[in-house]
């Protein structure tokens with residue numbers, strides 16, 4: 001088989017790239033290790049920046065998002081019983097859209113199927129070969145049968161545990177990592193959200209987040225220790241802990257119900273540099289991870305896709321390789337800013353095991369500064385709605 005771009009990984013990065021390339025007549029083959037149902041069963045991000053919503057429109061997959069997504073013009077931050085709002089629209093002129101990653105992925109799968117684009121599931125043993133030459137190829141197996149695709153370029157969109165990053169030799173790769181001493185226990189429940197905007201909460205018992213997918217689907221998170229098992233958390237224990245961490249008025253108003261999904265995600269900051277090796281380009285979680293505080297994971301994956309798509313488009317339309325040559329540099333410049341914001345917002349809102357009384361006073365002082373300073377709110381809002389591409 002031969003194609004122009006092999007895309008390893010059929011998560012949101014890989015699917016979005018394939019659809020954008022398809023719109024410009026550039027052929028790609030997407031190789032996904034799991035089944036479609038497995039990918040759609042993963043409950044992940046929920047907040048989309050303007051850059052991502054614009055890309056989805058450009059890819060022709062935004063109709064349902066435009067109909068069913070919820071514009072959010074601000075967010076609430078609480079500490080104990082204190083709560084304040086940061087108004088995104090007033091500070092930046094922009095907003096974010098609440099629309100689940102699952103729905104984005106579903107819309108992208110449908111578009112790929114409509115366009116009869118190659119998207120292969122249950123693909124095993126993907127090996128990226130000769131990425132540093134002018135004639136790369138990828139080998140893989142499906143149901144025990146070996147296959148080979150020759151291509152011009154390879155996009156490594158296979159997430160944190162994929163094979164693409166590991167294909168770049170150690171001698172050319174630098175990795176930067178911070179592992180946080182806690183995780184997030186997340187619950188999805190068919191209950192009305194406690195508030196129509198997100199509430200990022202901190203309290204002596206730790207962090208909590210009240211988020212949502214729609215008017216009868218809520219997503220809540222609480223900070224937990226990394227070694228816990230979600231199965232050991234009953235729904236009642238989860239709701240009781242959440243109520244302890246949000247202001248009393250919201251705790252009283254909270255509608256609880258059975259969880260339909262419950263899982264623990266560890267928190268990590270991670271970046272690999274460079275994001276390109278020869279004809280292999282890393283996109284999204286394959287190259288970087290942020291803690292979910294601030295909802296930057298999926299959105300940063302989208303900015304990578306934007307830079308790579310434009311670079312490949314320039315190459316195929318004009319033969320000029322400036323865009324693809326600058327890919328790693330441009331993508332990383334924005335990635336590091338998203339890393340900084342997610343790290344800062346995580347540090348502001350979580351309880352750390354080794355935190356001193358002084359550290360806690362610093363968090364409160366910073367929250368009070370954020371509450372009272374329009375300049376600090378503007379900086380937060382600018383990052384939350386998404387820095388320009």
Ligand code: FAD
Nearest residue numbers: 009011012013033044045158159162265284285295297298
């Ligand atoms: P992924 O979504 O990881 O997709 C990669 C795909 O590649 C997967 O489908 C995988 O099966 C496939 N793959 C892996 N290895 C191979 C291989 N060898 N061959 C072929 N295919 C392969 N972000 C937020 O903004 N908010 C959140 O609340 C949030 N929650 C998260 C919870 C969890 C548990 C995780 C892991 C991430 C979360 N994120 C969140 C981050 C966000 O979901 C990711 O940034 C986003 O999914 C990145 O998309 P991606 O396509 O780059 O990677």
Ligand code: PHB
Nearest residue numbers: 045046211292293294295
């Ligand atoms: C979510 O709705 O899953 C969500 C929202 C905001 C975050 C993280 C997760 O910062």
